[in-house]
Amino acid sequence: MTEKLSAAARDAMLGSLFENGWVMVEDRDAIAKSYTFPGFIDAISWMMRAAIWAEKWNHHPEWFNVYNRVDVVLTTHDVGGLSALDAKLARKFDTL
Numbered sequence: 539m540t541e542k543l544s545a546a547a548r549d550a551m552l553g554s555l556f557e558n559g560w561v562m563v564e565d566r567d568a569i570a571k572s573y574t575f576p577g578f579i580d581a582i583s584w585m586m587r588a589a590i591w592a593e594k595w596n597h598h599p600e601w602f603n604v605y606n607r608v609d610v611v612l613t614t615h616d617v618g619g620l621s622a623l624d625a626k627l628a629r630k631f632d633t634l
């Protein structure tokens with residue numbers, strides 16, 4: 539069962555993400571990161587790979603693309619805030 543991250547789990551799971559460019563979204567329990575690619579096709583290709591993992595794990599990003607940039611926001615709608623799934627997906631996105 540997915541649940542909201544506890545204070546202790548936040549420190550453990552989010553710390554390395556913050557070191558990797560993820561930030562808290564203002565006024566929301568959500569994390570965000572902007573990825574920049576050489577061009578549009580690179581951005582779209584990354585989104586396609588990310589989408590396959592999102593679908594596999596049934597956990598989906600909020601995202602916005604313009605040309606070579608993809609702005610990603612992760613949160614867990616079912617619990618109204620961050621869960622371990624957001625950290626897991628963020629770590630995966632950073633490897634793609």
Ligand SMILES: C[C@H](O)[C@H](O)[C@H]1CNC2=NC(N)=NC(=O)C2=N1
Pocket residue numbers: 596597598599612613614615616617
């Ligand atoms: C019914 C379905 O399992 C839910 O809507 C899933 C789908 N993808 C999801 N993605 C995200 N980011 N948060 C959710 O709570 C969520 N819930």
